[in-house]
Structures are given as C-alpha cells and as structure tokens.
Amino acid sequence: MSVDVAGPERYNTEKLAELEKHIDNQVVDRTYQLDANLALLRLYQYQPSRINLNKLLRLLVKALMQLPSRDFQTCLYLVPDHVQAEEAVANLVMLARHLESCRFKDFWAAVEIQRELLNSVPGFYDAVRSYSVQVLTTTFQRISKTTLSELLKLDGMGLDTxxxxxxxxxxxxxxxxxxxxxxxxxxxxxNHPKAKQSKDTKHIGLNQVMKMAAI
Structure with a gap:
C-alpha cells in the first residue's frame, strides 16, 4: 500500500505521522516507496525538532537495500548534518560505504555494530547478498566456494542452496x-571483455602491410 505524496501534499506537515507509520509498514510488508520516504525527510528538514531517529534509521536501511541504486545517498543528502553525526547514523553510513565500495569482508566484519537495527528489517541480509552476487558476477569468471562464502558470509546449507x-x-x-x-x-x-580492434588498423590491406614491412 502506497501513500499519496503528489503535489503540495508532500509538504503537508499533518502527513508526518502517516509517513512515519508508512516506514513501519514498508518494513513489515517488505515493500518500498522512495517518494514517500523522501517526503518524510523533507518534512524533517522543515521541522528538525520532530525527527524520529528510529524511523529515520529504518528508512535509511530500506534505502540501502536498494543497491546498486543510489537511493541511500539520495536520502542521506536530505538528512541534516547534526543528525548524520549521531553514532547510529554514522555507523550506518560506514556500512553503506563498505558496500558501495564492494568491500564486502569489511562490511561483514563491521555489521555487528548495527546488528539490532539490521535484524529488525526483514530481508536486509538477503538484499545485501543479492547485490554482492550482482557485483561478483560482473567481476569474476570463476570463484572458489571458499571466497564466495567469505564475501557473502554464508556457509553450509545456506551457501549450497x-x-x-x-x-x-x-x-x-x-x-x-x-x-x-x-x-x-x-x-x-x-567479466569477459572482447579485444577491441584499433580504428587505425581495422582496414589495413595487404598492400599496406607489405609497404610497412619494407620500411
């Protein structure tokens, strides 16, 4: 279920509570509505005293789950600097940077600092692994199961499945x-680029080759 944030309604401060509730609904229902979340962030900008840090964090986690899209950075741009300085937000930004830079081992090593928050958003780890697999598929032609296990933090039956x-x-x-x-x-x-033929040599004929060989 989506929330209407078209036109001037997106700036209606009376919608703040509805948009905050919609964050919880997206988490429970495993849905996602970027325009509604951006509308909430804009209302927070206008009324910083009403920022609900818990709702904001869950919003950012949902945005991070959309990688490789830039939704997380788009949302973060609307978060005031003093809120970004909050430890919980700063930790989430650090985890996002690890993922965006494809430092998957660093991400899994640091994930414990936000384990409670991330565990509260169903599907987060599946989304991270799905993104990681996309990256690995465009990077490698072959990969050992050991390396895959380390990069996805998955082993045993989970990895085999x-x-x-x-x-x-x-x-x-x-x-x-x-x-x-x-x-x-x-x-x-x-992961398997084709050799490109130089424009300078593409149409070289036999006579030209003979001439160059004679130089």
Missing part, C-alpha cells in the same frame, strides 16, 4: 575438475 539456485536460474555451473570447490560464472561484457 544459493549456489544450486543460481545454477538453475542464472547460468552458474560447477567446474567439474575441482570436485565442486570452484564455481564458473556466466560470461558478461564486464
């Missing part, structure tokens, strides 16, 4: 010569 699902739906496969320890990822333009 993910790999099996990707083999069925995303073109992953197991390198047969590795006894299941290495995963082959599908070729993409990013």
């Amino acid at each position: 993910l790999v099996s699902a990707k083999c069925k739906s995303a073109g992953w496969s197991i390198a047969p010569e590795t006894s299941g320890s290495v995963i082959i990822l599908p070729k993409t333009e990013e």
